[in-house]
Amino acid sequence: MTNHPLPRTMAGVLLTGHGGLDKLQYRQDLPVPQPGANEVLIRIGAAAVNNTDINTRIGWYSKAVTGDTNQGAASGFDTVNDDDASWSGTPLAFPRIQGADCCGEIVAVGAHVDAGRIGERVLVRVLQAPLTGNGDYHCITYGSECDGGFAQYAVVRASEAFAVNSALSDAELASFPCAYSTAENMLERAGLKTGERVLITGASGGVGSAAVQLAKRRGAYVIAVCGVDKCSDIKELGADLVIPRGESLVGTLGRDSVQVVVDLVAGPQWPQLCELLCRAGRYAVAGAIAGPIVELDVRTLYLKDLSFFGCTWQPRRVFENLVGYIERGEIRPLIAKIYPLGQIVAAQEDFMAKKFIGKLVLVPPQEEAD
Template sequence: MKLPDTMTAVLLTHHGGIEALEYRTDVPVPRPGKEELLIRVSAAGVNNTDINTRIGWYSKKVTDSTNAGGAEGFENAADADATWSGIPMSFPRIQGADVCGHVVAVGEKVNDTRLGERVIVRNMLRSYVDYRPFECWTLGSECDGGFAQFCVAPARETHAVSCDWSNEELASIPCAYSTAENMLHRAAVGAERVLITGASGGVGSAAVQLAKRRGAQVIAVSSSAKAKAVLSFGADQVIDRDADLPAELGEGSVDVVIDLVAGKAWPTYLQILKRGGRYATAGAIAGPISEIDVRTLYLKDLTLFGCTFQEDAVFENLVTYIENSEIRPLVSRKYPLANIADAQEDFLAKTYPGKLVLVPPQVEA
């Protein structure tokens, strides 16, 4: 296709509230480097990490929940450490950790047989940090992402997918499902009893499906209003998020906890773990500061996993699961890219289960 000179995109102009997002129609179309692809974006999922990055929640000066500053931002967030990497963000930035689209141009070292492929992009990129262990370059944070008509990505980390899914369904996979699969991978989850917090959201619903795929008995924590939806994801049992977990389940009753919430309830997760149990986390939407009784940790021989970096197999496995029809996301609603504020407000309000997806204006092929 003949590439236009400019495109529609949403620019993050600074750390702050929703007002920091600027919808533009005159952003230069990027061009792929030698080992990159240019993707015409069909859809891009809405994720907690995009909101956390916008509001500067990763800054150590912020101790509140995501929702406390999700709409207005945090005045005390420090730009110096408000990103995944701890390196100050360059503005303006096109956010969007999820990308689904079609390859429309390739760099000089990329085979042109890739033109036309429908693809998704690994959001925790490793190419730009030379595949060093425990380092990653995050799409939509350290480089421009999917909230635009076009996006550049490394060819090596852009995966063609063969399936009958909609673009919106595919756009639900990269961030949420890789985050969930990574926690299960790190904790080596198998046919055992697993508790999953935040189970109605994008990552939580993914974790339910992926844990069931591994043969686990899944106990999901969610609001009672979304219990039916969570059961439809495959959960064996749903417990209200305000319940007393040790009283409800019994102490030492769970093999693994997959946690996205943290906050004040965090100590109870260690209480319900069996001796030798495992805890994995990739989020703290209820607040990043929690108390730990170290005696519980060592007397029960527990293992705690913090999960950000992803081994190559995690994303590669997800593509296989899709093509083998082993998982399927729930897309509750899609929005035009121009309505990103409405999408993020609905996300923060936890209005819908599963995933919310943005669709940019489509460019003729």
Template sequence: MTIEIPERMRAVLLTGHGGPETLEYREDVPVPRPGPGAVLIRVGAAGINNTDINTRIGWYSKAVSGDTESAAGSLAAEDADASWTGRPLVFPRIQGADCCGEIVAVGAGVPEARIGERVLVASLQPAADAAHPWDFITFGSECDGAFAEYTTARSDQTHRISSALTDAELASFPCACSTAENLIARAGCNAEDTVLITGASGGVGSAAVQLCRRRGARVIAMAGRAKHDVIAGLGAERLLDRGEDPAAALGAESVSLVVDLVAGETFPALIACLKRGGRYATAGAIGGPITTLDVRDLYLKDLSFFGATAQAAETMPNLVAYIERGEIRPLVAGTFPLAEIHAAQALFLKKTFVGKLVLLP
């Protein structure tokens, strides 16, 4: 099967760490060619994620201590450690961790039968030269991603999907949902749990609400009051306002699992909410990465802490199966043409919506 592929494409190049001006929309970028073991994908849609913003502004640098919104306005990053891996990023870079598209060409060693497949790309991938099991890369960070008309990806990290959902709907899943699924699986979420989820209106948070409910857990979600109805519709049994003190609202030792995507000033109250033997799990800190822990709570209450970035091999295949069986649903708050990425990221930072924003090449 042969599909005509152009020489040039539209794409957004990240030219360095900084503000929106570092994102350069171009219409003359060479279309990449798939190397051995890789595929070329015509991108149908690409979701926007916190990691795109964090990487652009250098929020992962240890020189930054504030939340993502304040850091975006006053960059204090050191380029040497401004990527999430702690290694310098290579510029220019095409970002975009979420990709839904169609395979249009294959590299050496990949069956030509894959051409024509509709696929999702794993956002978190084992490094090709991984020295240990925790050595991962992010699609669109350590390699070029989906903010373009075409992208390449490793064949083994590109998953065929059969679904009636649109490209935009499917592109809302990979990064947020795989992050949430990996997080709650590592923390052992089950039907016996009462789970408190912070940042529940965001991509990962809203996915965590659905995925915890899928496992039979009782869900309490924290988000802005205007978003409560939508989150309740995803399965949250109780809603707390984002500014509310969860320990005061729920009582001490009231939940068995905290899924925290915010951190910041709320962290001590979240620990107070945990029952003895409870678990705290995190994959984000948009409210600020620096917080306070009374270590006596950790050991006297026999708590377990889980950080989750590197993903288990079954995470993406499981996620694809959930989507195909209709066990989780997409939550697309809006779409933008790729050329309007500045406007899309400006809206993203306002956090006035529930779910995901998606770019269409």
């Protein structure tokens, strides 16, 4: 059901397989999807770029890949095994419209969905309940196991489209879902409390900068690690102490000096993170952009009674809380640049160069194709 006629075709970006930037095809003749039972159709206002989009494109999640993301971000990896190259470990169906982050307006609803939802501005939850079945620690990623927001229109289950009441623009709102829900989930899993000291790696990226804000919101003492050229910006964002990437963390902070580590980087610095954690410290991880293979002295893990949290699946309350933070103005968007959807290759090239702070956002054409 819709209040106005919809076009038959739309602009969008197809991912045609695992590999380099050439696997992204911008098209203007894609069929507009139709909402089925319990689904809504969204006119996309904006969709942000994420590490997940790039990692999925290049097949970085495959166990056959051991290098950091940027080693294959432009041209892909020769070692990819398509059978386990998605984040879930199951083969992707191509072509696929990616785009985990999106904000838009509901313009049509399928059967069993209240027509009163037409006209709602919504954010789409990124880590969603499975398409079949349910249960904790089972989920899909929007734009991975189903088509996402890199298009003018997208279908989503009505239960995964969250109404948001905010004066922020679509581009600003699209910067929140993936990065901020990931960061909030990490802080929740680690149980970060007021007054605790938390170290956040990769603090100038989308998730890292979100974690800085969200940790400050919880009343923590925030120690951020980022490139030396971005330190002043992260300090302004709310970090209490900023350490330039490459400096010795143990040398600067001392052993047993933080209660929580929020890690998005891994790579060569990783052994220092365990040394920084105090007894009964908590380590939460949701990324490994500097390399997924690390060295662990298991004695440090058990002798210090450390807890490790791998953070992918998110309970529904994480996204519900995030929408509340947005509506109450408790967090703010951080956008580096906005691109037309047709410039997705340039946007991903800039994303891989890491010369920005916050989020890069894509905006689809405003004129509807027909």
